[in-house]
Amino acid sequence: MKEMIAPPALVKDNYGVRSVIRDLLFMVLINTMIALFLTSLHFGGGFGSNVVFSQCIGLAVYACVKASYWFLRDKSLVINLSGITIAIAVGVLIGIACGGAITGHRIMFNPEGRELFLKAFYISLLLGAVISYLFISREKLADARANIQEEKIRRLAQEKLAVEMHLKLLQAQIEPHFLFNTLSNIHGLMEKDHARAEKMLLDFTSYLRKSLSQSRSEETTVSDEMDLITAYLDICKTRMGDRLKYSIHLAPGTGEILLPPMLVQPLVENGVRHGLEQAVAGGEITVEAMVHNNLLRITIADTGIGMSQTSQPGVGTENIRERLRSLYGDKGQLTFAENQPQGLKTMIELPYAID
Amino acid sequence: MPLIKAIIADDEQTLRASLLNRLQKLWPELYICGEAANGLEALELIRKEHPDIAFLDIRMPGLSGLEVAKQCPESCRVVFITAYDQYAVEAFENSALDYLLKPVKDVRLKKMISRLQKQCSAPNGPKPDLTGTVEKLLQSLESNKAREYLQWIRAQTGETLKLIPVTEVCYFQASDKYTVVMTPTAEYLIRVSIKQLAEELDPNGFWRIHRKTIVNLNDISRVGRSITGRYEIHLTRRPETLIVSRSYSHLFKQM
Numbered sequence: 001m002k003e004m005i006a007p008p009a010l011v012k013d014n015y016g017v018r019s020v021i022r023d024l025l026f027m028v029l030i031n032t033m034i035a036l037f038l039t040s041l042h043f044g045g046g047f048g049s050n051v052v053f054s055q056c057i058g059l060a061v062y063a064c065v066k067a068s069y070w071f072l073r074d075k076s077l078v079i080n081l082s083g084i085t086i087a088i089a090v091g092v093l094i095g096i097a098c099g100g101a102i103t104g105h106r107i108m109f110n111p112e113g114r115e116l117f118l119k120a121f122y123i124s125l126l127l128g129a130v131i132s133y134l135f136i137s138r139e140k141l142a143d144a145r146a147n148i149q150e151e152k153i154r155r156l157a158q159e160k161l162a163v164e165m166h167l168k169l170l171q172a173q174i175e176p177h178f179l180f181n182t183l184s185n186i187h188g189l190m191e192k193d194h195a196r197a198e199k200m201l202l203d204f205t206s207y208l209r210k211s212l213s214q215s216r217s218e219e220t221t222v223s224d225e226m227d228l229i230t231a232y233l234d235i236c237k238t239r240m241g242d243r244l245k246y247s248i249h250l251a252p253g254t255g256e257i258l259l260p261p262m263l264v265q266p267l268v269e270n271g272v273r274h275g276l277e278q279a280v281a282g283g284e285i286t287v288e289a290m291v292h293n294n295l296l297r298i299t300i301a302d303t304g305i306g307m308s309q310t311s312q313p314g315v316g317t318e319n320i321r322e323r324l325r326s327l328y329g330d331k332g333q334l335t336f337a338e339n340q341p342q343g344l345k346t347m348i349e350l351p352y353a354i355d
Numbered sequence: 356m357p358l359i360k361a362i363i364a365d366d367e368q369t370l371r372a373s374l375l376n377r378l379q380k381l382w383p384e385l386y387i388c389g390e391a392a393n394g395l396e397a398l399e400l401i402r403k404e405h406p407d408i409a410f411l412d413i414r415m416p417g418l419s420g421l422e423v424a425k426q427c428p429e430s431c432r433v434v435f436i437t438a439y440d441q442y443a444v445e446a447f448e449n450s451a452l453d454y455l456l457k458p459v460k461d462v463r464l465k466k467m468i469s470r471l472q473k474q475c476s477a478p479n480g481p482k483p484d485l486t487g488t489v490e491k492l493l494q495s496l497e498s499n500k501a502r503e504y505l506q507w508i509r510a511q512t513g514e515t516l517k518l519i520p521v522t523e524v525c526y527f528q529a530s531d532k533y534t535v536v537m538t539p540t541a542e543y544l545i546r547v548s549i550k551q552l553a554e555e556l557d558p559n560g561f562w563r564i565h566r567k568t569i570v571n572l573n574d575i576s577r578v579g580r581s582i583t584g585r586y587e588i589h590l591t592r593r594p595e596t597l598i599v600s601r602s603y604s605h606l607f608k609q610m
Contacts, residue, residue: 017580017584150576176438177414177438180438180457180458181367181438181457183457183458184370184373184438184457184458184459185367185369185370187373187458188369188370188372188373188374188458189369189373191373191376192372192373192376238369239367239369240366240367241368243366277366277414277416278416279416280392280393280395280416280417305416307507307518309505309506309507309508309509310503310504310505310506310507311506311507312506313506313507313520313522318522330539330540335517336507336517336518336519336520337515337516337517337518338509338515338516338518344518345515
């Protein structure tokens with residue numbers, strides 16, 4: 001038997017069995033009291049028949065109003081009130097008909113009982129309206145409470161996300177594997193190929209500088225982000241030699257577009273690290289920026305080993321998706337597709353503003 | 356003294372050249388009979404040249420250094436080379452395996468060389484059982500794999516083969532032999548049966564609630580009951596309500 005874990009906390013709702021039973025007991029009590037009251041006013045055919053009618057009408061109205069609210073709760077106030085009015089009227093009629101059937105006082109279809117019927121009808125409507133109003137207020141209150149709760153949870157989640165993001169930005173400033181491999185390369189080149197060692201050291205310093213300044217600001221431009229990526233890929237190219245080819249394309253006008261920092265570079269890093277480095281023959285990575293349907297679209301495509309269906313999405317990519325969602329809602333998208341003939345294609349889309 | 360042979364395997368040419376250079380300086384009697392740029396080449400080289408020592412980078416395309424070491428004959432001593440990796444370093448420190456950290460300091464390399472020289476001059480001495488250790492190391496380093504559950508759904512949309520992370524899926528709905536994948540903003544049809552999905556998805560993240568439906572637990576906002584007593588699932592990111600069939604109602608009884 002697989003181990004089951006309970007789903008997250010669930011809100012108790014007013015259509016549960018316990019809730020309905022509680023309501024019914026309450027209704028029976030109220031109806032009995034109404035019957036007592038009416039009997040004391042010498043209305044109707046005695047306490048016995050009044051109780052029967054009262055219960056039938058009360059329960060029928062309860063059922064109809066509850067059903068009406070259930071179907072219409074999300075609609076406008078006018079529709080809700082109309083629905084409830086009709087529900088009360090229908091409930092009353094059903095109740096009177098049932099009461100009549102049980103007690104034998106068929107006041108509905110009996111011309112002699114017409115006057116009694118009308119009185120009963122109006123009294124029921126009035127009582128029905130009052131009780132329904134109380135009932136609706138209770139439902140609305142429960143809904144409002146649930147909404148406040150949801151709102152609180154949503155706000156907390158956003159705050160948590162913002163904190164996590166700042167933490168990740170700090171942590172992601174430099175990836176240890178990249179750092180130590182690069183230093184090893186510089187160290188290795190120093191003795192025999194001084195010129196290349198120097199170039200790599202300068203490239204690396206430039207990359208670090210750009211990376212740090214970017215991750216500290218709230219936003220960067222597309223062209224600045226591409227500069228950072230170029231610095232990164234240059235270092236990788238020195239290390240991987242022929243095993244890495246890369247190209248970066250910026251559609252005209254996209255350079256000045258603003259976007260959050262550290263969105264694209266981690267994806268390029270993933271492409272190199274998990275896609276190309278792992279491929280025996282290496283491959284190519286292309287980064288493209290363009291505008292499509294009023295959205296900025298950046299595509300990162302590598303011809304590496306691609307993604308296996310069981311590999312867990314990295315924390316980095318989940319973080320990027322969450323950041324896009326919290327900043328842009330549905331308009332911020334991070335999607336993946338298989339690249340042809342092999343490898344991975346990653347795409348970021350977001351609404352843009354120009355510097 | 357018989358010639359001691361070694362091979363070097365690392366996907367980065369610079370690092371191979373650098374290590375070769377330094378070994379030649381610090382251990383001139385060592386004969387480096389070959390270099391490999393990936394795990395497959397390394398294994399081939401070991402089988403062809405029968406070296407006494409193999410310097411293996413851990414992270415290589417093809418086969419990783421650990422996987423190569425698993426298939427190494429006992430006559431070949433393995434020295435692992437690894438860049439900074441907190442877990443790798445810990446794992447190595449706790450094992451009997453020889454390793455070097457990148458960038459490799461001369462001091463460390465000298466120590467490793469004298470250790471290797473001692474081991475090689477006593478070929479009939481007791482040899483540590485490497486296979487078990489390497490196996491354990493492999494497992495502890497790759498322990499984030501856990502049980503391999505489905506993490507990505509492949510769905511064809513037009514000319515693209517999209518990869519959808521399972522966290523983006525609100526629920527799966529069977530449709531004949533295929534399945535409809537429902538995300539917050541779209542739906543996709545895939546040629547995988549709901550039964551197969553149920554077997555491949557992580558049971559801690561996804562529950563079968565109906566013969567035709569699997570729901571993402573993280574997308575459940577609340578569970579209500581219909582008038583007929585059936586459990587109904589309301590989702591956070593989609594408007595639909597999912598019905599739980601009687602056979603699966605027991606999953607929600609504890610509420």
